[in-house]
Amino acid sequence: MPKVSYGKPSRGLFGVDIRRGGKFFNIGTGSLPKVQRIGQERVSRTLSATFRIRGGSIPGLRTPKGFYSKSTDEGTLFIEKRGRRLKRGSGEVEEILTAKARKKKSKRKKK
Numbered sequence: 001m002p003k004v005s006y007g008k009p010s011r012g013l014f015g016v017d018i019r020r021g022g023k024f025f026n027i028g029t030g031s032l033p034k035v036q037r038i039g040q041e042r043v044s045r046t047l048s049a050t051f052r053i054r055g056g057s058i059p060g061l062r063t064p065k066g067f068y069s070k071s072t073d074e075g076t077l078f079i080e081k082r083g084r085r086l087k088r089g090s091g092e093v094e095e096i097l098t099a100k101a102r103k104k105k106s107k108r109k110k111k
Contacts, residue, residue, distance in 0.1 A: 014055035018048040024074075032058065039078065040064050047095050049080045 016035040017024040028038045032053070039051035044066075052075045053061070063069045067078045086092050 014053050014058070017052050017054065018042055018046075019050040019052075020046075020048055024052065032061070036061075036064065040067070043067075043078075043080050044084070045091055047092055049085055050077055052077050 013029050014032050014035045015026055015029045016039040017026050018039065019025075027042055028035060030038070035053055035055075039053065043049060043051050054075055058076065061076065064078065066081055066084045068081060070077045070079060
């Protein structure tokens, strides 16, 4: 007689992408609350302002505080509000300074 499993039913996995340089990059997968938290944390710590959740229909998804949502063909985008984008202690300003230094260095090499 075959064994019957009585474990929890498998739930759908969702993917989360962030937009950098106009392109979306996958940064993780998991349950809906997990991917929403991953997207929120990554967007608030980096210069990225947009994340989206992939994985079919998402019933009862609430927009996180400090974000607004926009429905597109690719899915629902969550965009960080303007007033919350640049924060000193979160690494975003340092990211800008690093990019400037890298650009300056590459210009010197070209000469």
